[in-house]
Amino acid sequence: MTMAQANVPVDRFQVRSRFADADVNPGDVLMFAEGLPGYESVRQFVLLDVPDQAPLKVLHAVNTSEPCFLVVDPKRVLPTYRYELTDSDRQRLGAKDDGALLWLAMVIVDDAGAVAVNLRAPIVINPERMTGRQVMPNACVYPLRYVLGQ
Amino acid sequence: MLVFTRRRHETIMIGDGIEVRVLRVGREGVRIGIVAPPDVPVHRQEIYNQIRDANRSAADTAHPMAAIAEQLRRHS
Numbered sequence: 001m002t003m004a005q006a007n008v009p010v011d012r013f014q015v016r017s018r019f020a021d022a023d024v025n026p027g028d029v030l031m032f033a034e035g036l037p038g039y040e041s042v043r044q045f046v047l048l049d050v051p052d053q054a055p056l057k058v059l060h061a062v063n064t065s066e067p068c069f070l071v072v073d074p075k076r077v078l079p080t081y082r083y084e085l086t087d088s089d090r091q092r093l094g095a096k097d098d099g100a101l102l103w104l105a106m107v108i109v110d111d112a113g114a115v116a117v118n119l120r121a122p123i124v125i126n127p128e129r130m131t132g133r134q135v136m137p138n139a140c141v142y143p144l145r146y147v148l149g150q
Numbered sequence: 151m152l153v154f155t156r157r158r159h160e161t162i163m164i165g166d167g168i169e170v171r172v173l174r175v176g177r178e179g180v181r182i183g184i185v186a187p188p189d190v191p192v193h194r195q196e197i198y199n200q201i202r203d204a205n206r207s208a209a210d211t212a213h214p215m216a217a218i219a220e221q222l223r224r225h226s
């Protein structure tokens with residue numbers, strides 16, 4: 001058992017984010033073994049559906065109030081979106097087959113209110129293993145901030 | 151900082167699980183191969199920094215969720 005796994009909640013618990021509150025089952029906790037760039041020490045997240053806010057979801061840290069992200073399926077933003085995982089990504093996610101994977105892109109709103117989506121470094125979740133990671137391509141055609149309405 | 155001189159195909163070991171190998175030395179740069187355990191992230195620093203900054207901006211988003219969801223529903 002790794003350190004990160006040692007603190008998985010055993011009972012249902014409350015997540016309170018600035019977007020939504022939720023009652024979460026410990027079995028719904030996603031393990032991010034490396035954390036996320038900028039939040040390396042946060043290893044557990046939950047993905048929350050919020051009523052009437054589709055296609056947005058909330059990716060929220062467990063055991064800490066930060067960070068909290070709005071996320072969306074990148075194909076919803078760009079239907080032609082296509083991303084080739086590396087074998088290393090698959091191995092780290094414990095994924096045998098890409099078909100089961102869930103893709104999420106983070107939403108970024110600038111000071112002027114323009115909504116952008118990070119298509120460059122998506123989050124990939126393997127629901128079969130409840131693992132997740134942010135994949136970072138060395139070469140990628142998609143922008144870090146893809147502004148809606150382009 | 152530890153400083154080593156390495157020739158092509160020579161390696162540096164870090165701990166017992168990380169291997170850094172010089173694959174090619176050119177005029178413009180050095181090609182390096184890295185072997186690391188699955189729980190050790192390896193990234194080009196400038197890409198990592200860009201993504202870290204984008205993540206921090208994303209985590210700072212305080213715009214009303216309904217307005218963003220509406221923009222996404224309209225966008226297609």
